[in-house]
Amino acid sequence: MRGGKPLVYLDNAASTQKPQAVIDSITRFYTERYSNVHRGVHELSELATGDYEATREKLIPFLNAACREEIIFTHGTTEAINLVAHGLDARFKPGDEVLLSEMEHHSNIVPWQMLCERTGAVLRVAAIDDDGDILLDAFEDLLNKRTRMVVVSHTSNALGTRNPVERIAEMAHAHGALVLLDGAQAAPHEPIDVEALGCDFFVLSGHKMYGPTGVGVLWGRRDELEGLAPLLGGGDMIDTVTFEKTTYRGLPHRLEAGTPGIAGVIGLGAAIDYLNAVGIERIAAHEHELLEYGTDRIRRIPGLRLIGTAKRKAAILSFVVDGIHAHDMGTVLDLNGVAVRAGHHCAQPLMQRYGVVATVRASIAMYNTRADLDCLAEGIVQAIEMFGA
């Protein structure tokens, strides 16, 4: 409840609410099966290790990965991207290039800028059009023999654009570049098949797909993961340690130093079960229907401009209203019980591209309804009346 009104949660691109099954799985782990993993010889350690590794097994069909060695647990999408960026240092020479799109989240910009600072590589940016689609011809023109890495969001958190990543991966590979897809906004909304996508790395976030915070996943082609230098050294990732020389374990453990976020990984496993039980195709169809309904409801409101009108879109409605700052709109909606994000969505370069400081973003998940979008539209109209825009 908020302001005497029932909650309408439309901030799902920031984070989703948790199904009871996910909460229960974590409670059960801590109350009945808790221990560290990959260590003790006792029963609890065996149970905890089994539960932890079961999530890895679930991710193989969920992503259509080839084997468990390709699934690396991290503390989130950001760490997963940093893990790849750091692991590739040795492959970059001054003048080599990283190509990314104008719509990237800060987490898919900053780690690459840092790589460029360390190695002397250069960041190239592929432009988008006014609808929020990557200009593919211009993108292809930017590819050259110095392009080592192409990093693109599968689905944009700020615009909703579902990028033509299959085509992008093809073009990148034709120039010998590796491809990393930021799948944080993809995994909860459409079936993921890393083979079909054609990428080399795919990263996702647990808490954006109904799982707990503090857990993310890096999928990578086995041979590419083998070539990554570990970001973190420590326990669990070693084979033998002497003060003279340490040898590392094989994948996936080589890239998972230290005690992992065990409960988070187990909760993520429960979230995957939940998504599979509901059916990700059904979720995609439901959300698409709501996107069309919501788009139709709000785009007729005078003075409202949708930011992000790509042909292929996830269920994200990002907008600005003439004369009303996004934060004021966010507060009015909040008091109507409608939770949205107001701000730059960790995509400041994208905001500059559209000439706005901030937008209001309503992002839809499987549990939303048409009535939720009616509340959104009514709240927007109320704000316009109040601010006299």
Place this chain on the structure above:
Amino acid sequence: MNELRELYQEMILDHGKRPRNFRTQENTPSAVGHNPLCGDRITVYVRTAGNRIEDVSFQGSGCAISTASASIMTEALRGKTVDDAQALFRRFHALVTAEGDDTEIGKLAVFKGVRAFPMRVKCATLAWHTLRAALDHAEAPVTTE
């Protein structure tokens, strides 16, 4: 919806839409304030004669709360001393963070509703923090001369 009206009082809506003293000043000490959380950016210009504030103005973009706060601040400060301004900022800060009441604060009392919205306190205080930075700059040349 009382809470909403409590926050967005008529005076705030009015100053948010039609900010007063919304102008730059040449050769006048100024400071830039930035709220990285929302991207709001404001420049406050403050002209002083000795300890007395002769003119305050601002420019920039922000939400209704931050724009109105800047606008009403510029009106409240004209003719005040620098010490008055610092004291007023302390009382204003206490008001919006619910640590103080609305006595001796004049029309700044319209910002009392902000205390129910902790996420918006930074919007309300951005102009004041920027003013303080501008005053610090203003003092520096005085001491070097």
